[in-house]
Amino acid sequence: MSEADHAKLGAFLQRAPYVRFLGMRAELAGDEMTAILPFSPHLVGNTTIPALHGGVIGGFLEMTALAQLWVTQGSGKLAKTIDVTIEYLRPGRAMTTYARADLRKVGRRVANVHVEAWQEARSHPVAALRGHFLLAGD
């Protein structure tokens, strides 16, 4: 990952109001981007546990996929989500959540992306997303 990639990621995080609504951040280390969602009370969907809202986890996973595509593609345009399947594995507790995206296939028009989110340990994921994204420019 280059200086340019850091700048692109910074631009992505700055531009979308919904990223700021979530309070999502991201870091680049080597060739890996890690998205970070610090806990905030407005993200809670179940006050009894308490647990993050399923939609928040889904939105965070989708934004992680879009951020990874944004940095890798560098077209300056956002890819469009075609479909996503979100699998919930454990409750998202009231703590920081992390996610990494794996671009399984980036074709000319469509990308297949897998994203996994975890909290305390990467080996214990809380949720996963698989999705197809229409690349910018198509």
Place this chain on the structure above:
Amino acid sequence: MSEPSEPRFPGGAAQVGQHMTTSVPQAAALGMTLVSVGEAKGCMAVPWREDLVGDPDTGVIAGGVVTSLLDHTCGLAISAAAKGQMFGTATLDLRIDYMRPAAPRAGVTAEAHCYKLTRSVAFVRAQAWDADPADPIATVQAAFMMSPRSA
């Protein structure tokens, strides 16, 4: 069928719906509103707001907002199917197909139908639209685990 001793939400599914929009922090933060509750069905909406936009180039509401709305509306449909009985739900999976982006500066409405409810699992279909239910922006297929909860 539920046992008479099982706790129930006093006002039924409509009251559950009100509770879901005002007492769940994420729903309140999104400004979610209850539209209607029917037979195993629920309908909710999120009005457009500047800070919920996913792509400032288009002004379209973010996919994550639609995901929260759809997940929440599925929960309401399950409440309606359970006829006010108290329970906890945990989303197993949610498959969302995006037909088209919502119109710029448009709010989103979602309707969900819990078409099968067993003691353990609820199966739900839902769709979301901006202006016309016959022209959806997204469709959903989801499964939820059910767990009994005391009042």
